[in-house]
Amino acid sequence: MGASGVMAQRQAYDVIIVGARCAGSATAMLMARRGHSVLLLDADRFPSDFEASTHLLWQSGAARLAKWGLLDRLRETGCPSIRKITLDLAVMSLEGNAPAADGIDEAFCPRRLVLDELLLEAAQEAGVEFHQESRVRELIMQDGRVHGVRWTTADGGTEEATCRMLIGADGASSPVAKMVDAPVLDEHPRHEGIIWAYFDNFPAEGMEFYSRPRRMLMVYPTNNGQSLVGSCVHQEDYAEVAREADTRMLEEFEALAPSLAARTRQATQSSRWLTRSTKGFRRQATGPGWALVGDAGLTMDPITAAGISNAFRDADLLSAAVHDGLAAGADIDAVVARFQDERDAVSIPLYEFAKESSKLEPPPQPIMDLFGALPGQQDAIDQYFGVFAQTVPVSEFFAEANFVRIMSGQSQTA
Numbered sequence: 001m002g003a004s005g006v007m008a009q010r011q012a013y014d015v016i017i018v019g020a021r022c023a024g025s026a027t028a029m030l031m032a033r034r035g036h037s038v039l040l041l042d043a044d045r046f047p048s049d050f051e052a053s054t055h056l057l058w059q060s061g062a063a064r065l066a067k068w069g070l071l072d073r074l075r076e077t078g079c080p081s082i083r084k085i086t087l088d089l090a091v092m093s094l095e096g097n098a099p100a101a102d103g104i105d106e107a108f109c110p111r112r113l114v115l116d117e118l119l120l121e122a123a124q125e126a127g128v129e130f131h132q133e134s135r136v137r138e139l140i141m142q143d144g145r146v147h148g149v150r151w152t153t154a155d156g157g158t159e160e161a162t163c164r165m166l167i168g169a170d171g172a173s174s175p176v177a178k179m180v181d182a183p184v185l186d187e188h189p190r191h192e193g194i195i196w197a198y199f200d201n202f203p204a205e206g207m208e209f210y211s212r213p214r215r216m217l218m219v220y221p222t223n224n225g226q227s228l229v230g231s232c233v234h235q236e237d238y239a240e241v242a243r244e245a246d247t248r249m250l251e252e253f254e255a256l257a258p259s260l261a262a263r264t265r266q267a268t269q270s271s272r273w274l275t276r277s278t279k280g281f282r283r284q285a286t287g288p289g290w291a292l293v294g295d296a297g298l299t300m301d302p303i304t305a306a307g308i309s310n311a312f313r314d315a316d317l318l319s320a321a322v323h324d325g326l327a328a329g330a331d332i333d334a335v336v337a338r339f340q341d342e343r344d345a346v347s348i349p350l351y352e353f354a355k356e357s358s359k360l361e362p363p364p365q366p367i368m369d370l371f372g373a374l375p376g377q378q379d380a381i382d383q384y385f386g387v388f389a390q391t392v393p394v395s396e397f398f399a400e401a402n403f404v405r406i407m408s409g410q411s412q413t414a
């Protein structure tokens with residue numbers, strides 16, 4: 001109830017979307033651009049940073065922004081483009097860049113404050129009605145389908161609205177997924193946690209990774225001339241390192257990557273160490289009157305830094321399915337259900353790859369041999385980076401024929 005004790009009722013919308021970050025704002029924008037009425041709700045106040053995640057945006061995600069006409073806006077924020085990837089394996093170092101996605105050969109690492117705001121603005125420009133500080137608490141059901149939602153507002157009021165399709169873009173702990181009781185199709189435990197901070201005066205030409213036993217250290221150049229410096233830490237060590245991050249992070253850099261430690265010492269830390277660990281899971285993506293997009297439906301271990309690019313891809317897939325569903329009238333749920341197969345077909349191979357990588361275990365001998373054969377084969381190195389950028393399918397890089405080609409020193413781009 002509002003301050004007056006009266007529940008405010010809004011009009012019926014084609015779509016209500018809960019969560020206004022990479023998955024929600026992108027989906028809202030795409031639905032509105034297709035001419036649909038969209039209500040977008042988020043519990044947070046915007047603009048707001050999102051300190052629960054690093055924010056590397058690979059070539060595939062950047063290409064999606066370009067397709068939507070938003071990549072130049074990202075460039076205008078001063079976010080540096082990244083065309084160089086260095087993977088330091090202690091015994092050797094690989095350098096290159098992932099193959100381009102639709103002509104975009106740049107990755108970026110935009111602060112979430114910047115990226116999420118840019119997406120939200122684009123959604124509102126497309127005609128989306130947005131309410132911040134609006135926490136969805138309850139579903140409205142009709143004839144066994146989701147028919148709308150009730151939410152509370154910053155002033156303690158309650159509002160409700162109805163829709164033909166409710167989309168949960170409300171993150172890994174998705175209240176919408178819980179309210180619709182979306183089945184969990186697969187899940188795996190936390191294998192690692194990420195600890196990171198922002199630094200001034202930390203020059204970085206590109207993204208850097210340092211693969212070490214039970215660790216993956218990383219550096220990404222980001223907005224404001226800063227660098228994000230951090231580490232993926234094995235789950236067994238994570239809680240302790242996170243607790244003692246102020247001393248432990250530099251100590252670990254010194255032990256594992258002295259050149260990185262030297263640069264860290266010379267730089268100025270401009271944030272506290274941020275920490276987060278998450279399990280990976282896949283939920284059913286659609287049901288009667290509802291769909292889930294982004295982390296709400298599929299959360300990968302963040303070691304491959306794929307979540308934002310995935311959210312963009314799935315916003316494209318889901319908005320097309322919902323658009324067709326809205327045109328199908330009574331068959332809407334059957335049409336939207338195709339999103340499940342489309343999402344899984346493109347994401348499960350990387351989901352499994354991320355799950356294995358997140359264990360931070362030494363790769364099996366054949367993969368070690370493969371790494372040993374990579375130096376000097378630039379095509380193959382770039383292809384390997386393309387697995388992370390999602391411009392080379394996991395199955396293609398690890399295909400037997402590709403393996404044989406690399407091992408024989410004759411790699412060419414497949």
Ligand SMILES: Cc1cc2nc3c(=O)[nH]c(=O)nc-3n(C[C@H](O)[C@H](O)[C@H](O)COP(=O)(O)OP(=O)(O)OC[C@H]3O[C@@H](n4cnc5c(N)ncnc54)[C@H](O)[C@@H]3O)c2cc1C
Pocket residue numbers: 018019020021022023024041042043044050052053054055056057134135136137169170171172174175176194275276277278293294295296302305306307308309310311
């Ligand atoms: C440690 C870590 C590092 C990561 N690093 C990267 C990386 O480098 N690159 C990358 O691509 N991905 C990375 N990810 C993954 C990435 O953060 C997620 O995939 C991405 O944030 C998912 O976006 P989303 O829009 O689905 O959900 P979120 O970004 O989680 O947004 C959900 C929104 O829903 C809102 N919400 C929740 N409940 C309600 C409610 N009841 N009512 C209204 N609103 C609600 C929240 O306020 C929030 O704004 C990382 C994740 C972690 C944990």
